[in-house]
Amino acid sequence: MTARVALLLRGLVVLVAVLLVVMLGARHVPVVPDLVLVLVVAWALLRGPVAGAAVGLAAGWLLDLVPPGSAHLGVQALTYAVAGAFAGRVRLEGPVAAPRVALVALGASAIVEGVGVLGALAVGAPVALGSVVVQCALTATVAALVVPLVVAAERGLVRRRYG
Amino acid sequence: MHVRRTPHGRGPATSGRATTGRGSSTRSRRLLTAALVATGLVVALGVSGAAGLDPVRGAAAAVLGPLERLAGPGDDEVSAARAEQAALATRLAAAQRQVAFLHADAGILATPALAGARLVPARVVAVGASGPAGPERVTIDAGSRDGVQVDRTVVAAEGLVGRVVSVAPWTADVQVVGSADLTVGVRVGPRGVLGEASGAAVAGGARPDPGLLSFALVDRGAATVGDVVTTLGSVGERPYVPGIPVGTVATVHLGVGRLAPTGTVTPAVDTTSLDVVAVVLGPGRSTPRPAATGTG
Numbered sequence: 001m002t003a004r005v006a007l008l009l010r011g012l013v014v015l016v017a018v019l020l021v022v023m024l025g026a027r028h029v030p031v032v033p034d035l036v037l038v039l040v041v042a043w044a045l046l047r048g049p050v051a052g053a054a055v056g057l058a059a060g061w062l063l064d065l066v067p068p069g070s071a072h073l074g075v076q077a078l079t080y081a082v083a084g085a086f087a088g089r090v091r092l093e094g095p096v097a098a099p100r101v102a103l104v105a106l107g108a109s110a111i112v113e114g115v116g117v118l119g120a121l122a123v124g125a126p127v128a129l130g131s132v133v134v135q136c137a138l139t140a141t142v143a144a145l146v147v148p149l150v151v152a153a154e155r156g157l158v159r160r161r162y163g
Numbered sequence: 164m165h166v167r168r169t170p171h172g173r174g175p176a177t178s179g180r181a182t183t184g185r186g187s188s189t190r191s192r193r194l195l196t197a198a199l200v201a202t203g204l205v206v207a208l209g210v211s212g213a214a215g216l217d218p219v220r221g222a223a224a225a226v227l228g229p230l231e232r233l234a235g236p237g238d239d240e241v242s243a244a245r246a247e248q249a250a251l252a253t254r255l256a257a258a259q260r261q262v263a264f265l266h267a268d269a270g271i272l273a274t275p276a277l278a279g280a281r282l283v284p285a286r287v288v289a290v291g292a293s294g295p296a297g298p299e300r301v302t303i304d305a306g307s308r309d310g311v312q313v314d315r316t317v318v319a320a321e322g323l324v325g326r327v328v329s330v331a332p333w334t335a336d337v338q339v340v341g342s343a344d345l346t347v348g349v350r351v352g353p354r355g356v357l358g359e360a361s362g363a364a365v366a367g368g369a370r371p372d373p374g375l376l377s378f379a380l381v382d383r384g385a386a387t388v389g390d391v392v393t394t395l396g397s398v399g400e401r402p403y404v405p406g407i408p409v410g411t412v413a414t415v416h417l418g419v420g421r422l423a424p425t426g427t428v429t430p431a432v433d434t435t436s437l438d439v440v441a442v443v444l445g446p447g448r449s450t451p452r453p454a455a456t457g458t459g
Contacts, residue, residue: 019227023234025290025298028436032293050188054195057202065223067231068291068300068336069329071344073216074206076292081199113295120295124364125343127295128373135293 006157014039014059018066031134033142036063037112040080041087041105041143042150045096049088056084079115083108098144105143109136217329224302224331232304232333235288236438245439246284248320253282253407253443281444282318283309287437288334296362296373298434299342301325305442306333314402316394316443322408322431323347323394324440335442339434340409341376348395349378349409356384360392360409360428368416368425375413376430380423386415392428404443 017035024032036059044052060080064073087108092100113132120127208214236242285305290298305311307330317324317337325339338345343363351358358380364370371377380386390412396405408431415426 019230019234019289022289022291022302023231025293026235026287026301030435034292050192050195054191054198057195057198061202063292065220066227067220067224067289067302067329067331067334069220069223070291071299071338071342072206072209073219074202074209077202078199078206081202117295120343120363123343124370124377125294125296125362126371126373126375128297129295131293131373132295 003161006161010043011058014062015066018059018062022066022068031131031138034109034112034135034139035142035146036060037080037083037108037139038105038143038146039150040084041101041108042147043154044084044087044108045091045101045104045147046151046154047088048091049085052084052086052088052091053081054084056080056082059084075115079112083111086111098148101147102140102144105147106136106140109139220329220336221331224306224329224334224336228302228306228331228334231288231302235286235304242286242439245320246441249284249318249439249441250282252320252322253318253404253441281310282441283311283444284439284441285309285311285317285335286439290437294342297341298339298437299344299362300328301337301339301434301437302334303337303440303442304334306331306335308332309442310444311335311442312444316400316402316404316407317440318407318443319432319437319440321433322410323403324432324434324437326402327442337440339437340430340432341374341434347403347409348397349392350395351378351380351384351386351392351412352390354384356386357381357395358384358386358392358423365425367421367423371427374430375427376410377425378412378428379425383422384424386412386424386426388412388415400443 014036017039021032021035040052040056040059043055057077057080060077063076063080064070070076087104090104090107113136117127117132205216209216283305285303287301288304289302291300303317311327311330313327313330315327317326323340325337325342325345327335328338329336340347341362346359346361346365349358349360350356358378359365360376360378362376365377365379368377368379378392392409392412394403394405394407394409397403410428410430413427413429415424417424
């Protein structure tokens, strides 16, 4: 498997996550975990801050563009880039315990939600802090479960290429 | 040196990759910086309104919209009934407004002006990332091929849903009531006092609680709790057709240092459970509104 195919695969996974999030919303799921952020955190924890920011930027652009998108193009991209850089910055070499993954995801989720909350406060829009907290907690929980799977899949890819 | 199968055996390969990674890290850092700066530029362009970015959004929607339509919730009897209900409610709003306007009764419903607005029923197939107080943008499965245009009113049976902000061939994006950027001109109460309602705090008003809209009357006038709030209507019925229920007054504040009261409105439509909606394509009227002679 060439690097290009692997890249395409990762892009597809992110696209599926974005579509899943907007479609779960249309099916009236009350709180949808930020699956895109979970993927960004997973790759940032594997590869470090620069790759994390790059993945966050690309995934954020998808969120901006996949209908209905965001009010201002590029805002989600920059937000997720910051979240990815943060997750990459706190990366540790070697295996990482699930609670730590959840904590990193919680921080990244707080960054993403915090940008939204600040934007709302700036224009005098209401903020439902309770649901923001629930959203962050759910994203962190899902991250603790999904990140190990993504890491295992990535290890599998690397093993195929170099093993 | 025959340790290829052990974890250490993969060491050289992994470290080799790391070395190449470090070698190209300057380049990837530069690429990332360029991408970040470009994104920042796009944000600045979009926020300042210096350049229209709709083609970018439209291209993405043209590609991904059909996918969302395919994977969206399917049709069933309940949704058909809801579509019918939405259509009837909109026609009723138009009729009621005409009745109030002309102070007449029977026969008005038969005038050509009340033939009813043309509606395109649509289904919500995607809900965007929720803002701090609920969804702000949704995608519906009707687009330019169905006659949907930007700045058309979107209604549900209960009342106003929002307005179309972006259109692709197969889908359209709707900004829903309660999003911070959406402000609607409204009439409040039985006397139809003019005002405006918004998802964010209106001028002189306090920040509304989550799930409520903020409203302010434009001039002196009274609003009481429970008053029905309807759309005022826009020129050419874009973006808002008149007479669509927006909600009911929940609280009224007699502001200090302000002539007109402000307050909050409970929206008529629950934007967290949107299903079938209808886009109002504008007046179907092709014959002129008949003139009436005063008999007073």
